[in-house]
Every structure is written in C-alpha cells, then in structure tokens.
Amino acid sequence: MASHRRPKQPSRARLTLLGAAASAAATVGVTATSASADPGQSIDDVREEVDELHHEAEEITEEYNGAKERETELQAEIEELQDSAARGQERLNELRNGMGSMAAAQYRNGGLDPSMQLFLSSDPDAFLDQASALDQLSAKQAESLRLIQEQQRTLDQQREEAGERLAELEDVRSTLSEQKDTIQGKLGEAQSLLNQLTEEERQQVAAAEQAEAEEAARASRSEDRATTDPSSGSTSDAAASSRGQAALNAAATKLGAPYVWASAGPNSFDCSGLTSWAYAQAGVSLPRVSQDQANAGTRVSMSELAPGDLVFFYPELTHVGIYAGNGQMLHAPRPGGNVEYASMSIMPFQFGTRVG
Structure with a gap:
C-alpha cells in the first residue's frame, strides 16, 4: 500500500x-x-x-x-x-x-x-x-x-x-x-x-531502508528460535495458532515479492492481497478487503499478539500485515516496495485479529 x-x-x-x-x-x-x-x-x-x-x-x-x-x-x-x-x-x-x-x-x-x-x-x-x-x-x-x-x-x-x-x-x-x-x-x-x-539523498534513504529491513528480519528470526526452543524462556508472545503460523510461513516465502496495488498474488501483492493469499495457503478463506479481514476472527490487543495474527493499522483499518513476533510484522508495504519484515512501530496500530 x-x-x-x-x-x-x-x-x-x-x-x-x-x-x-x-x-x-x-x-x-x-x-x-x-x-x-x-x-x-x-x-x-x-x-x-x-x-x-x-x-x-x-x-x-x-x-x-x-x-x-x-x-x-x-x-x-x-x-x-x-x-x-x-x-x-x-x-x-x-x-x-x-x-x-x-x-x-x-x-x-x-x-x-x-x-x-x-x-x-x-x-x-x-x-x-x-x-x-x-x-x-x-x-x-x-x-x-x-x-x-x-x-x-x-x-x-x-x-x-x-x-x-x-x-x-x-x-x-x-x-x-x-x-x-x-x-x-x-x-x-x-x-x-x-x-x-538528489541522487545522494536517494542513496542515503535506500541504505537506511535496507538496514531497517535486515534488522526486522533478524528480530523475527530470533523470535522464531525463541518460540521453538523450550529452554529459551521467552514469554513475549502468545502461542501461535496452527493456521496462523502456517499463514505466516506462507507469507515468508514471498519475501521480496513486489507490491502492486490491487494484486493478490501469487507473484505480487498489496497489503490485504498478501494476507488473503497467505491464509488461503493455510486453508482459510479471508475477505479481500482489510476492513473486512478485521472481522474474520477474534480481536486481540498488542500484548496478546501471537505470530500469525493479522495486525491492523490506522483508524480506517486501511493497512494489514501478519504478526511475526518480537514487535515485527511481515507485510506488503507500499508502491515501489517489496514484501518485507518491518517494525510495527512505524504505523499507528489499532488491534490484531486471530483467525482459526
């Protein structure tokens, strides 16, 4: 988006x-x-x-x-x-x-x-x-x-x-x-x-973007290890539902896929297109529009989020991603961008929805 x-x-x-x-x-x-x-x-x-x-x-x-x-x-x-x-x-x-x-x-x-x-x-x-x-x-x-x-x-x-x-x-x-x-x-x-x-400014912002995407990906991988290792003692996130985790895993296979508005895969996505495609791979049919996806499951707060939950942003619920753990999400961000991990702090979070 x-x-x-x-x-x-x-x-x-x-x-x-x-x-x-x-x-x-x-x-x-x-x-x-x-x-x-x-x-x-x-x-x-x-x-x-x-x-x-x-x-x-x-x-x-x-x-x-x-x-x-x-x-x-x-x-x-x-x-x-x-x-x-x-x-x-x-x-x-x-x-x-x-x-x-x-x-x-x-x-x-x-x-x-x-x-x-x-x-x-x-x-x-x-x-x-x-x-x-x-x-x-x-x-x-x-x-x-x-x-x-x-x-x-x-x-x-x-x-x-x-x-x-x-x-x-x-x-x-x-x-x-x-x-x-x-x-x-x-x-x-x-x-x-x-x-x-200027060209110099473009290079600076591109480098900053790449650094943030890499940092978010590292944080998500770290959370994945913590949730699968009983000795880690991690209690930062609730347990993921099986379908939510499957949807997150499916979305992760599309990292780097280009954002294209009004596209729902399999090779390009907008934000709700990615979430509906990912959940379809997990056997769940979601509505196409982000506002409708918000009502597709049980709402959860920030502290209750588990990997695989849908996360919604802006009062109008015009952006949606998939929670990846450790304060990170996986989403299709905007025109010119690609499917990526990102910190949830870059947008005004509203609530999460747990599906399945």
Whole structure:
C-alpha cells in the first residue's frame, strides 16, 4: 500500500519511508506534475507530503479492492439470473405448447371452446383474473393456465433483477475507473515530489531502508528460535495458532515479492492481497478487503499478539500485515516496495485479529 509512519517518528523511520517511496516510479508508471515542493522544503517536509499522498492512495486502494470484489459477485449473480431466465423461458414455451396441443385437440373434436379462444388471444394474467372464465375451463386446462401465469411472473422477475444487477455493475465499473485514476494520480504526485531528491539523498534513504529491513528480519528470526526452543524462556508472545503460523510461513516465502496495488498474488501483492493469499495457503478463506479481514476472527490487543495474527493499522483499518513476533510484522508495504519484515512501530496500530 502506501508508505507508512507514525506521526513524528524518529528521522531514521522517515528516511526509510522515503527510500521505499523513491523507487515507486518503476511500479506506478505515472508521471505527475501537479505536486511540487516549495523551494525551502526539507527532506522531512517532502516526506510528510509523500506519506500523506501514499496513505490517501492506500485508502482508495482498499475501496477499489472492495468494488472489484463486488464486480465479481455481480457478474456471478447476473450469469445465474440469465441462466435461470433461459431455463424459465424454455419451461414457459413447453407449457404454452402444451396448451396449444389442448386447443388443437378441441378443434379436431368439434370446435374450440370459447374460453380457450379467449385465452389464446389475450394476456393469461388478465384472462385468469376473470373468475367466470375459469369456471368454463376443465381442471386440467385451469391448472395449465395457472402454471403458465406463475412461470411468466417468475420470468419477468428474473429479468427485472438481472436488469438491476447489470445497472449496478455498470456503476461499479465506472467507480473502479475513477478510483484507478485517483490512485494513480496520488502516486504520481508523490513521485513528482520524490523526483526532487538528489541522487545522494536517494542513496542515503535506500541504505537506511535496507538496514531497517535486515534488522526486522533478524528480530523475527530470533523470535522464531525463541518460540521453538523450550529452554529459551521467552514469554513475549502468545502461542501461535496452527493456521496462523502456517499463514505466516506462507507469507515468508514471498519475501521480496513486489507490491502492486490491487494484486493478490501469487507473484505480487498489496497489503490485504498478501494476507488473503497467505491464509488461503493455510486453508482459510479471508475477505479481500482489510476492513473486512478485521472481522474474520477474534480481536486481540498488542500484548496478546501471537505470530500469525493479522495486525491492523490506522483508524480506517486501511493497512494489514501478519504478526511475526518480537514487535515485527511481515507485510506488503507500499508502491515501489517489496514484501518485507518491518517494525510495527512505524504505523499507528489499532488491534490484531486471530483467525482459526
């Protein structure tokens, strides 16, 4: 997702965020000129603006993911309604053919009953509303007409529902297009600001980012050893659930995979895309959007976290990762970044969720 930070973080964290964002141009592929830094802006000032733009893009990306999921649902609903309507039309045709056979038999045997003539030349619904007309029909004819009426109403309802879903699908696709443009615009503005950094500054922040990622990975490996060694006496984290640990192990196989917004694997991910993919490998189906994933299990506090728990950040719950132990998480961070270990302190933590 976007670059992340807790307000007024130490300068090292700020450099890390800038370094990851500085490589975003290769991923975003958008050049924007609407954002420009004031001549007197410091690196931290630029970072503040870039961070805000990335966070805004992250919020919209989760909205995009939700709309994309709804698009898929609508397509399935429309296909089902259309299939049902097609089968219903076939059934209606069969019923009408059967009524026609009755009429033909009557004609051959001395003439068409007046009530049958009325039915064949008018709307069945209007005809059936006339109780006196029903009295003139045989029980078999009346039952056939009722079946035709019921089938016609069902068919009309299915077609109406399909039309409503198609209209909603068109609205969703329009929303997706607008959100995509907005996301790319935000990322492009951020890149325009980052382009003002000198080459030396870019190298500094890239080095700082690499150092932090390596430190987080070492801390996570240290925690892994502590939780598997009974003699370590480690009590810093609760015991991991089997599915949570399996999801964490799966996510770890994607270290270094590129962040791509709205991607859910297997070769690139956004934040909720990584968590949903990882848990799928553990046999658990998670919702696609981070806000929905927050309700997929039991909520836990910071002190109750165990490796494999989902961890959520920002009041809007727009970023999610997988707790890796020792205050570290594994996540897909932001455009231009890769799946990595990171300290949970770089973002405003809200709560964890234990799944399975």
